[in-house]
Amino acid sequence: MLAFTNADEKQSPTIVGAGCKLVGNIDTDHTVQIHGTVNGNITAGTIIIGRGGNVIGDIKANTLFLHGSLNGKATVKNVNVFSNATMVGTLFYKTLNITGNTGLECKLEKLKESKK
Numbered sequence: 001m002l003a004f005t006n007a008d009e010k011q012s013p014t015i016v017g018a019g020c021k022l023v024g025n026i027d028t029d030h031t032v033q034i035h036g037t038v039n040g041n042i043t044a045g046t047i048i049i050g051r052g053g054n055v056i057g058d059i060k061a062n063t064l065f066l067h068g069s070l071n072g073k074a075t076v077k078n079v080n081v082f083s084n085a086t087m088v089g090t091l092f093y094k095t096l097n098i099t100g101n102t103g104l105e106c107k108l109e110k111l112k113e114s115k116k
Contacts, residue, residue: 013032016037018036021037022036026043026044028045032047034049034050034053035068037053046061047063047064049065050067055069055071057071058073059076061074062077062078065080066087067085069087069103073091074091076094078094079091079095079097083102085103086104091104092111093109094111
């Protein structure tokens, strides 16, 4: 059996591999990597939607790396959108970095700084 963590590690990534389809929600404080398809909502510390990855649902995260496609609402502090990425929906963000030619067809809305 292949193990991704050992006794000293406190976290491991959640990975939806290429060719895999997950119907349901993912909720974790750690990293989620999507290389297949997720039809559901994702809440995580970091979300990576790889090339060929597809998410249909809402996401919430501190950081998003978008290489694939997202159809839904995203509420993310730091967003990195790479060439050939696509998104339909609404993107709420604090920091937005766009690299290359993307297929963003979404509403962009900057998150307001919270008062302490």
